[in-house]
Amino acid sequence: MVPLPYRPSIRAVKLMDNRGAKAISKKMLDGIFTVFAAVSVVFFSLRLAAGDPLEILLSQGLATRAQIEELRVALGLDRPLFSQYLDFLRSLLRGDLGKSLYTGRPVISLIKEQYPQTIELAFSALLFAIGLGLVLGVAGAILKQSHIGKIAEFIANVGISLPVSFTGILALFLWLQALHWATLEALLLSLKDLLLPALILGFASAGALAKVVQSGLAGSLREPYMLAARARGIRPRWRFIWHALRPSLPPVLSIAALEAAFLFSGTVITETVFARPGLGRMLVNAILQGDYAIVQGIVVLAAALYVFTQALSEILSIILDPRLARQQ
Amino acid sequence: MFTFPSIFRPLWKAGHRVPFSLALLVGLLLSACSSMEEPLSIVYGLTLAPSGIDPHINASAELGIPLSSVYDTLIYQNPDSGEFVPGLAEKWTISEDAKTYTFYLRQDVIFHDDTAFNAAAVKANIDYVINPDHLSQKARFMLGPLERIEVIDTFTVVFHLREPFAPLLDSLAQVYLGMASPSALEEWGPGDYQFHQVGTGPYRFVEYVVNDHITLEKNPDYAWGPEFFNNKEAQIAKVIFRFYEDSATRSVALESGEVDIIGELPPQDAQRLAALEDFDLYPIPIPGQPLQYFFNVEVEPTNDLQVRQALLQAVDRQFIVETVFGAFSPVAEGPLTNDHFEDIVLDPYTSYDPEIAGELLDEIGWVIDEDQGYRLRDGEILALHLIVPSWGSNPEVGQLISAAWENIGAQVTLEVAPGFGKLREAQGEGNYQAIGLNFFGTDADLLRSFYSTDGLFNWSGVQDSRVEQLLTQASQATLDPDRRVKLYQELTSLIHQEALLLPIRDYVNLVAARSSILGLRYSSQGWFPYLIDLQFAP
Numbered sequence: 001m002v003p004l005p006y007r008p009s010i011r012a013v014k015l016m017d018n019r020g021a022k023a024i025s026k027k028m029l030d031g032i033f034t035v036f037a038a039v040s041v042v043f044f045s046l047r048l049a050a051g052d053p054l055e056i057l058l059s060q061g062l063a064t065r066a067q068i069e070e071l072r073v074a075l076g077l078d079r080p081l082f083s084q085y086l087d088f089l090r091s092l093l094r095g096d097l098g099k100s101l102y103t104g105r106p107v108i109s110l111i112k113e114q115y116p117q118t119i120e121l122a123f124s125a126l127l128f129a130i131g132l133g134l135v136l137g138v139a140g141a142i143l144k145q146s147h148i149g150k151i152a153e154f155i156a157n158v159g160i161s162l163p164v165s166f167t168g169i170l171a172l173f174l175w176l177q178a179l180h181w182a183t184l185e186a187l188l189l190s191l192k193d194l195l196l197p198a199l200i201l202g203f204a205s206a207g208a209l210a211k212v213v214q215s216g217l218a219g220s221l222r223e224p225y226m227l228a229a230r231a232r233g234i235r236p237r238w239r240f241i242w243h244a245l246r247p248s249l250p251p252v253l254s255i256a257a258l259e260a261a262f263l264f265s266g267t268v269i270t271e272t273v274f275a276r277p278g279l280g281r282m283l284v285n286a287i288l289q290g291d292y293a294i295v296q297g298i299v300v301l302a303a304a305l306y307v308f309t310q311a312l313s314e315i316l317s318i319i320l321d322p323r324l325a326r327q328q
Numbered sequence: 329m330f331t332f333p334s335i336f337r338p339l340w341k342a343g344h345r346v347p348f349s350l351a352l353l354v355g356l357l358l359s360a361c362s363s364m365e366e367p368l369s370i371v372y373g374l375t376l377a378p379s380g381i382d383p384h385i386n387a388s389a390e391l392g393i394p395l396s397s398v399y400d401t402l403i404y405q406n407p408d409s410g411e412f413v414p415g416l417a418e419k420w421t422i423s424e425d426a427k428t429y430t431f432y433l434r435q436d437v438i439f440h441d442d443t444a445f446n447a448a449a450v451k452a453n454i455d456y457v458i459n460p461d462h463l464s465q466k467a468r469f470m471l472g473p474l475e476r477i478e479v480i481d482t483f484t485v486v487f488h489l490r491e492p493f494a495p496l497l498d499s500l501a502q503v504y505l506g507m508a509s510p511s512a513l514e515e516w517g518p519g520d521y522q523f524h525q526v527g528t529g530p531y532r533f534v535e536y537v538v539n540d541h542i543t544l545e546k547n548p549d550y551a552w553g554p555e556f557f558n559n560k561e562a563q564i565a566k567v568i569f570r571f572y573e574d575s576a577t578r579s580v581a582l583e584s585g586e587v588d589i590i591g592e593l594p595p596q597d598a599q600r601l602a603a604l605e606d607f608d609l610y611p612i613p614i615p616g617q618p619l620q621y622f623f624n625v626e627v628e629p630t631n632d633l634q635v636r637q638a639l640l641q642a643v644d645r646q647f648i649v650e651t652v653f654g655a656f657s658p659v660a661e662g663p664l665t666n667d668h669f670e671d672i673v674l675d676p677y678t679s680y681d682p683e684i685a686g687e688l689l690d691e692i693g694w695v696i697d698e699d700q701g702y703r704l705r706d707g708e709i710l711a712l713h714l715i716v717p718s719w720g721s722n723p724e725v726g727q728l729i730s731a732a733w734e735n736i737g738a739q740v741t742l743e744v745a746p747g748f749g750k751l752r753e754a755q756g757e758g759n760y761q762a763i764g765l766n767f768f769g770t771d772a773d774l775l776r777s778f779y780s781t782d783g784l785f786n787w788s789g790v791q792d793s794r795v796e797q798l799l800t801q802a803s804q805a806t807l808d809p810d811r812r813v814k815l816y817q818e819l820t821s822l823i824h825q826e827a828l829l830l831p832i833r834d835y836v837n838l839v840a841a842r843s844s845i846l847g848l849r850y851s852s853q854g855w856f857p858y859l860i861d862l863q864f865a866p
Contacts (some may be wrong), residue, residue: 053753063469074460103380104463113538150558169576176580192586258368264432272574275581277539281573285379288747 027314031307038303039092041298043085046292053077053101053290075101088296097300098293100286107297110282114266118278121197121270122263128202129209130256135208137213137252138245141221155213159207168200168273197274201267205259212255216248250317250324257313259307265302329832369566370845370862373581373590377539377571383504384457387466389768389855392503393591394542394569396856397562399506399527402431402450403497404554405770405852410668412497413554416445416507416528426492426807433483437552439509440532447485451477452510454487462518470499489663494773494812502770503856528552530562530860542569544859553860558847563863582840589841589848589857595654598838603773607840611656614835614854615668615807616768617778618660619720621729621830623762629710630761634692636827639684639712639762640678642736648728650835652721653737656838660831662820663775667834672772672816675824675830685736696737703737710738712761715754718746722764725832729762757788762830763787770852772816773803779819779828788828795822 054068054077072078076087091098097107136152143149175196220226221244229243266279279298286294318324374393380386383395396408412820417431429463437445454477459469472493478486487496499505509526516524525533530553531544546562553560570587572578579597581587591612602609623630623639630636645659658666662673689695694703694710703710712733716726723744730740743760745751755763766783776799777783781791804816823829837855841848847861 052749052752056748057465063784065782067469069785070460071463075463099519100379101463102386102465103382103522104385105380110538117540169574172577172580176584179584192584273577275570275572275574275577277537280541281377285377288749289379290749291379316640 025196027311031304031311034307035300035303039300040085040282042296042299043088043202044081046287046290046295047081053292056288056290057101092300097297100294102289103289107293110294111279111297111301112276114279114282117276118266118280120194121201121267121276121278122260124194124198125201125205125263125267126256126260128198129205129259132202132206133209133252133256134213136210138217140210140216141213142240144218146209152210156207156210156214159203159205160211161207162204164200164204164267165273166268167203168197168270171196171200172273183270192274193276197270201263201270205263208255208259209252212252213248216251217244220244220248247321247323249320250313253313253320254310255316257309261306261309264305264309348396351678366543366763368564369568370564370572370588371568371586372857373572373587374569374576375571375575375590375592376573380522381536381542382518382525383506384453384467384508385462385464385518386522387504389853393857394531394544394567395506395525395527395533396503396529396851397531397544397567397859398525398529399508400437400529400552400693401502401506402500402695405498405501406554406558407558407850408556409850412501413556415501415554416552422807426494426804427489429487429489429496430480431485431682433485434552435483438549439512439526439528441509441512441526443509443511443526445507445528446482447479448482449507449510450485451479452513453505453507456508456513457505467504469651469787470495470502470504472496472499472836484846486503491809493804494807497772498771503855505784530557531567533652538558539571541571543567543568550860556863557858558849559863562860563847564859567859567862579840582842588845589839591837591839591855593838593840595656595838598656598840599654601840606843608843608845608848610839610848612837612839612850612854613658613665613667614768614837615665615770616774616835617663618665618834619722619725619764619832620660620663620766621714621716621762621764622778622788622833623827623828623830624758624760624787624789625828627757627761629694629705630712632692633827634688635694635710637678637734638685638688638736639738640827640830641681641688643729643732643830644680645677645832646680646832648725651728652724653833653836657833657836660834661830662831663778663823664772664816664820665834668770672815672820674817675821677824678827682732682736689736692735700739702739712738712740713743713759714740715743715745715751715760715763717748717751717764718744720766720835726764729830766835766853768835768853772812773799775816775819776803777801779823790826790828792822792826795819 054072054075057071076084088098095110099106100110111268136156139152140149140156143152172192175192226239226243229239234243266281266283268280268284270276271278271280279301282294283298285291350611372393374390376388376390378386378388378390381391381395383391383399401415402413402416403420405411406413416434416437418434420429420431422429431450433445433447433450439445439449443449454471454474456462457464458471458474472495473490475488475490478488479488487498506527506529508521512524512526513521523536527533530547530550534543534545536542544567546565548561550561572581572587572590575592575594578590578593581603582590582601598609598611601607623636625631630639649657649659660666661675661677664673666673688709689703693705695705696702697704700709714726714730716722726742726744730742733740743754745754751765754760765787778785779788779790779795780786780799781796798815798819802812802819806812806815839848844865845862846865847863848857849861852855
């Protein structure tokens with residue numbers, strides 16, 4: 001082991017300590033406000049845009065107008081929008097997300113049911129995305145002139161540009177072909193449940209990550225401190241990891257945080273193509289049916305996720321590159 | 329004692345890693361074999377994950393696919409003859425004024441939880457459905473003007489109606505009014521009951537995992553099926569239902585062996601599968617309304633009968649059906665589908681002739697303006713706004729209709745409404761010459777909400793006292809099927825004469841199944857299979 005030039009993590013933690021409590025409480029307040037704003041926007045825009053849920057609920061052609069109005073009163077949907085909003089906020093503060101209009105079940109338990117599947121897929125996809133993104137990005141930056149670098153860049157571009165709806169179906173057809181040829185049917189069959197969707201989903205995210213890694217690395221490799229580090233006799237591998245790669249990671253982290261929040265709040269297309277349960281499908285169905293409570297519940301969760309992952313990425317960024325804290 | 333075969337010994341001795349991976353491999357192969365050698369269960373692919381599967385409360389057709397085999401209904405409709413036959417009710421009588429239905433129940437029926445089936449159970453079911461707090465989305469309205477249920481004795485129950493309601497028998501033959509165990513209804517209540525359903529049918533409900541699967545198991549005690557079931561008891565021990573919402577992935581699921589039966593295949597995939605030896609294709613006609621577009625008689629220029637007639641003749645329906653739906657769908661000829669309502673829909677619709685269409689428009693002053701390329705009258709362009717729903721291939725069909733109308737000199741704008749809420753909203757604004765919507769159903773009374781003056785879906789804006797009279801008579805004044813057919817015939821010809829409707833095609837559900845599965849047949853509604861009749865080829 002070569003001794004490190006300094007111990008960045010400890011210094012960063014000290015920096016955080018100095019301004020810590022204040023900064024963190026400010027972040028939390030910001031976060032709560034963000035969630036509140038997102039939920040409020042969704043509350044009103046849903047009611048203005050999604051169409052009348054009762055019309056959709058009873059769209060079987062059997063209910064009469066009078067019966068629909070009766071139901072509207074029973075559900076409190078005839079009251080002024082603002083008082084419905086206040087009610088909604090009040091129950092939200094109690095941690096109550098309301099009940100689904102269609103099944104009468106509490107939204108919390110609906111989310112709890114679907115969430116493990118979403119977490120499983122999101123986590124696997126994210127791991128794969130970060131791994132592949134780093135490999136492609138590094139290869140693209142340091143082997144820029146060679147074929148390998150160009151291929152890496154090409155793969156990243158493909159990841160960014162092809163929609164999951166396409167790559168998913170393509171993968172599914174290839175998988176079916178493989179199934180025709182292969183004898184290990186059980187192995188292949190089990191791939192479809194998690195590995196295949198995770199790879200497809202991760203591939204799309206990896207493209208964006210690779211691009212950020214690559215451009216960050218390309219920049220820091222040209223910095224004068226790389227020359228200085230070389231002059232100090234630091235080994236090439238450490239030079240690369242500590243001096244070039246490390247400072248180029250914060251932007252990667254913030255992209256990764258966005259991807260993570262996106263993945264963890266449900267992925268509609270992948271879930272649909274691979275016939276997996278999950279929050280994404282639940283959300284889209286709820287929007288189409290005007291099941292307000294479910295949409296609001298998932299938006300609360302998603303907004304909280306975005307706030308949380310952003311905060312996490314900022315803290316990690318400061319640990320990786322303490323200069324960021326000084327700038328703030 | 330078991331000794332390892334000698335050829336494996338070197339591997340066994342080579343260290344722990346090899347046997348481990350070997351064991352894994354063998355395990356996988358074994359599990360592959362075991363999943364293939366489990367002929368007593370099948371997987372049925374559903375195409376939409378319903379937002380709830382309580383048949384008394386939720387409305388989707390999808391829920392009926394599994395649950396039609398979990399519940400029995402008071403009466404059944406024989407899918408071959410269309411007749412209503414005894415189910416859980418041995419017989420029934422209808423009073424002279426058609427307001428009182430008396431059902432005499434079978435005495436040998438028990439629910440899957442061993443609760444006895446009787447008149448009190450029927451009352452508990454209907455009370456559950458009509459309880460306004462339970463927010464029933466379909467079943468409640470299928471009961472029409474039901475006033476109350478009266479239990480006469482243990483096995484006799486009476487339905488009292490406020491006014492006659494001819495579709496009642498049709499309603500009572502559907503899963504939405506299937507008979508559930510009153511003790512289970514009481515124990516779980518709305519919301520949770522859907523996970524703990526208990527009926528009397530040939531299959532019992534085992535498990536529902538939202539968005540993932542529904543599992544049913546054979547009910548060995550079943551002995552009260554209607555006479556038209558081919559089998560006395562279920563032949564397949566277990567049926568699992570999974571959801572495939574993306575239509576492109578359905579044939580993949582079937583070919584990969586993930587599912588054994590799957591519906592709603594895209595026509596191209598259906599055609600391909602039909603040609604393969606391992607699969608059978610079942611095109612199942614779905615009764616109700618065809619894919620259709622209503623002309624708005626309340627706005628210019630479609631308030632003019634001759635304009636509507638011209639627009640009808642301008643559209644080559646045969647071409648549209650072949651282009652969008654392939655060879656499997658019949659061209660629609662009226663406000664109801666041909667297959668199920670063949671007695672009602674008699675005369676074929678207007679045929680395609682763009683020249684006559686042009687002449688009709690010329691006659692009433694809509695003439696081509698060479699500069700603009702459109703038809704004009706008094707300096708106004710023949711402008712049409714067509715609203716179509718985003719589902720059921722409506723956007724593709726809408727494109728072709730727009731092109732056909734452009735072809736005779738109209739200026740067409742096409743609006744695709746995503747979701748029913750948006751469609752309803754766009755309709756509410758009233759700014760359209762034609763709009764698409766269609767429902768499925770086995771009773772012609774379906775037409776009431778579309779053509780009655782205050783009907784919820786009277787999107788044509790029809791206000792015709794004769795239409796009103798026909799609709800009321802057919803649903804209230806008579807229960808005589810022949811008389812009802814006559815009334816609906818007249819209504820259909822009125823709709824034809826007034827050119828209120830552009831019908832495109834009758835819906836056909838393209839189902840494919842592994843050839844080793846026999847006996848696949850469906851109820852009159854078209855969607856619901858009789859799982860009891862399924863069996864494996866010997």
